Amino acid sequence: MATSPPGLPDASPTGTAHRVSPPPPSPAAGTGWRCRRALEPALSLLLFVGLLVAWEAFVRLRGLPRLVLPGPLVVAQALADGLGAGYLWPHIGTTLGEILLGFLAGSALGIGLGALVAQSALLRRVLNPYIIASQAMPKLALAPIFVVWFGFGLTPKVVITALIAFFPLFENTLTGLHDVDPDQVELFRALRASRWDTFVKLRLPHAVPYLFAGLRVAMVLSVVGAVVGEFVGANRGLGALIIAAQGTMDTPQMFAVFVVLTVLGVALYALVEFAERWCTRWRYP
Amino acid sequence: MSALPKLAVEGVSHWFPLDGDPLGLLVLADVNLAVAPGEFVAIVGESGCGKTTLLRILGGLLRPAAGRVLLDGQPVAGPTAAMGFVFQRPVLLEWRTALDNVLLPAELAHEPPGRYRARALELLELVGVGAFAARYPRQLSGGMQQRVALARALLRRPSVLLLDEPFSALDAITREQLQLALLRLVALQEATVVFITHDIAEAAWLADRVLLLTPRPGRVQQVFPVPLPRPRTLEQRYSEQFAALTRAIRLAMLGASPAGVKG
Numbered sequence: 001m002a003t004s005p006p007g008l009p010d011a012s013p014t015g016t017a018h019r020v021s022p023p024p025p026s027p028a029a030g031t032g033w034r035c036r037r038a039l040e041p042a043l044s045l046l047l048f049v050g051l052l053v054a055w056e057a058f059v060r061l062r063g064l065p066r067l068v069l070p071g072p073l074v075v076a077q078a079l080a081d082g083l084g085a086g087y088l089w090p091h092i093g094t095t096l097g098e099i100l101l102g103f104l105a106g107s108a109l110g111i112g113l114g115a116l117v118a119q120s121a122l123l124r125r126v127l128n129p130y131i132i133a134s135q136a137m138p139k140l141a142l143a144p145i146f147v148v149w150f151g152f153g154l155t156p157k158v159v160i161t162a163l164i165a166f167f168p169l170f171e172n173t174l175t176g177l178h179d180v181d182p183d184q185v186e187l188f189r190a191l192r193a194s195r196w197d198t199f200v201k202l203r204l205p206h207a208v209p210y211l212f213a214g215l216r217v218a219m220v221l222s223v224v225g226a227v228v229g230e231f232v233g234a235n236r237g238l239g240a241l242i243i244a245a246q247g248t249m250d251t252p253q254m255f256a257v258f259v260v261l262t263v264l265g266v267a268l269y270a271l272v273e274f275a276e277r278w279c280t281r282w283r284y285p
Numbered sequence: 286m287s288a289l290p291k292l293a294v295e296g297v298s299h300w301f302p303l304d305g306d307p308l309g310l311l312v313l314a315d316v317n318l319a320v321a322p323g324e325f326v327a328i329v330g331e332s333g334c335g336k337t338t339l340l341r342i343l344g345g346l347l348r349p350a351a352g353r354v355l356l357d358g359q360p361v362a363g364p365t366a367a368m369g370f371v372f373q374r375p376v377l378l379e380w381r382t383a384l385d386n387v388l389l390p391a392e393l394a395h396e397p398p399g400r401y402r403a404r405a406l407e408l409l410e411l412v413g414v415g416a417f418a419a420r421y422p423r424q425l426s427g428g429m430q431q432r433v434a435l436a437r438a439l440l441r442r443p444s445v446l447l448l449d450e451p452f453s454a455l456d457a458i459t460r461e462q463l464q465l466a467l468l469r470l471v472a473l474q475e476a477t478v479v480f481i482t483h484d485i486a487e488a489a490w491l492a493d494r495v496l497l498l499t500p501r502p503g504r505v506q507q508v509f510p511v512p513l514p515r516p517r518t519l520e521q522r523y524s525e526q527f528a529a530l531t532r533a534i535r536l537a538m539l540g541a542s543p544a545g546v547k548g
Contacts, residue, residue, distance in 0.1 A: 183376045190346060190370045192363070193393040201393070205380045282380045282421040 070252040078252035079259055092260060094237040098154060098226040099268065102161020107218055110166040111211065114173025118203075124174065131171070139163050140225070143232040157229035157237070164225040165218035172214030176207025209283065212276035219272045223265045289358050290319035291477040292343065292445060297352035298502075299338055312338050314502040316352070322444075325471065325478040327488035329534065330498030336481045337373075337449055339503065343479060344368050344447050356445065366394060369438035369476075371451040375430035377422040377437075383409060384418040387437045394441065401440060408436035411473075412466050428459035432466065439470060446471065448480045452487070461519070464491060468517055485534045489513075490522055497537055507537050 052072045058064075059071035066074050082088035117123050139160065146156035180203055188198045230239025238257050245253035277284065297316045300309040312335035320326050330336050341347040343354055345363045354361040356368070369390075377386045387405040388398045409415045412432040414425070422430055431451060438446060448467075452460040468491065471478055482488050488495045495509040511530065513521050521527055 181376070183372060183374060184378065186346065187370070187372070187376050188393070190344060190364045190368075191390050191393045192366070197393055201389075202378070205378070208380070280380075282423065 067249055067251050070255055074252050075255040075259065079256040082256055088260065091236060091238050091241050095226050096264065098157040098161055099222045102158045102225060103165045103219060103222040106162035106165025107169045107215060110169025111173050114170045115177065118174050118177040135167055140228045143229055147233040152233045157226050160229045161222045161225035164221045168214040168217040172210040173207060176210025177203045180206050209280055215272050216269060219268050220265060223261065227261065288321065291322040291357065292320040293355040294318040295353050297342060297349045299342065299350045311502040314504045316504055318505065320477055320479060322477055323475055325492045326494050326496060327480045327482060327492035328496045328498060329482055329485055329488045330503060331500050332483055334498045334500050335503035336498060340447050340449050340479065340481050344370060366441055367443055368445045368447055369443035371434055371438045371448040373450045373453060375434040377430055377433060379422050382419050382421055383414060383433045386433055387440055389437060390440050405440060408439055411470060412436050428455050428463065431455065431463060435467065439474060444476060446476045446478045450482055485531050489527060489531050489534065490517060495534060497534060509534055
């Protein structure tokens with residue numbers, strides 16, 4: 001994983017739920033706030049350029065061969081070639097498809113089952129040890145068996161990605177539906193709300209920020225899932241391309257794929273974040 | 286004895302289970318009370334005397350261990366639309382605007398919210414937050430949130446309004462404004478009100494009768510009729526009559542308290 005998303009993951013009573021990110025600071029926080037906010041992206045960019053320069057200088061001064069560590073200029077060249085000649089695009093398409101299919105299937109399943117289990121305290125207690133065990137088990141370790149079961153095509157990658165995306169959503173749905181303010185539950189009782197209305201109009205809206213915290217984690221993990229799935233057995237996709245580049249000792253090519261994967265991950269994460277901000281506008285007045 | 290009381294409490298006792306004690310914790314002991322239609326009754330007592338428990342029993346949110354509550358002569362078996370609640374905290378839904386929060390009772394009763402929109406806006410206007418109908422709770426101060434909660438409680442024109450220390454978390458000025466808003470609304474609505482508070486001056490200024498509960502277990506220690514004419518004004522709060530009344534309630538409270546001042 002290139003970067004770990006801010007504020008995640010956090011510990012919860014069951015040790016696995018991902019905390020809801022706090023709302024942004026209010027604009028009233030200090031007079032220099034506006035000025036500093038404008039400066040922050042510029043500083044980030046400056047740091048990025050500085051790191052690239054340091055990297056290039058390091059490679060040149062040490063005279064490192066590109067087989068070991070290619071400089072940023074060489075990587076950029078490999079990337080431009082791959083994108084320009086067009087041979088990177090089908091691999092990007094394959095991996096993106098696996099990520100999205102797995103992410104959507106896993107999230108939908110996680111939310112659905114989470115909502116189902118949340119209906120019964122008994123079910124929750126009975127299933128709890130299994131939930132913890134399945135969280136602790138490294139899902140990526142299952143990749144080889146999925147190749148045995150599902151072959152070398154799209155299916156094993158989607159399955160492993162879905163499995164990885166499932167748990168943060170399952171856990172967070174459970175927590176979000178359950179963590180409702182008891183006073184709000186009492187209010188709904190006083191207003192004689194049905195069980196269904198209490199679920200749809202109280203528990204579910206309350207869980208939305210929890211769901212998005214889960215979706216953000218699931219999105220980043222989905223990229224990992226798809227790539228590792230491809231490592232284990234594939235002839236297409238960015239993961240397969242890394243393995244192929246390793247075989248031909250084409251290190252600049254590997255770095256070019258790293259860059260593509262990072263950009264892909266960041267873009268997908270930003271997409272989820274955008275949806276989150278839109279769906280929870282009430283948290284950002 | 287002629288008119289049927291709006292709300293009657295008959296021999297209500299309540300206790301909560303307690304570890305290692307087969308009898309449990311007795312919080313209310315044989316409480317009896319009759320509230321006339323349109324009457325405003327305030328219940329005061331030290332914290333822990335079972336005020337909130339009594340209110341929850343009145344509203345049908347809690348079944349008493351003994352005794353019963355009658356609304357218009359009918360036993361109360363659970364929450365009803367005839368009673369509106371205001372809790373200690375505003376308890377708004379953060380993802381709904383002020384207006385949509387006020388409309389919640391109609392929505393949960395599966396009545397078309399469109400029919401109540403005009404009334405909801407009017408109520409928000411009456412409690413003084415008409416300009417904030419489209420705001421989210423996060424954008425409102427504590428006092429404004431409690432005003433929205435008051436409007437929500439009145440939406441479906443309940444004939445009984447139950448309030449549980451609704452203004453205790455507010456500063457003195459805001460509290461006074463909300464007390465005035467409540468008096469205005471209650472007069473308009475002709476509702477019967479039971480108001481829980483630990484603030485003696487608040488109780489005496491708002492109510493027709495002040496009921497003093499003993500410390501735990503709570504029972505009705507004394508009833509104080511309030512002689513102040515309506516509509517209540519701020520000046521009344523500084524009258525000698527008012528001072529004498531609050532002093533009498535305070536002294537009665539001290540007399541019953543185990544830690545009471547002697548003499």
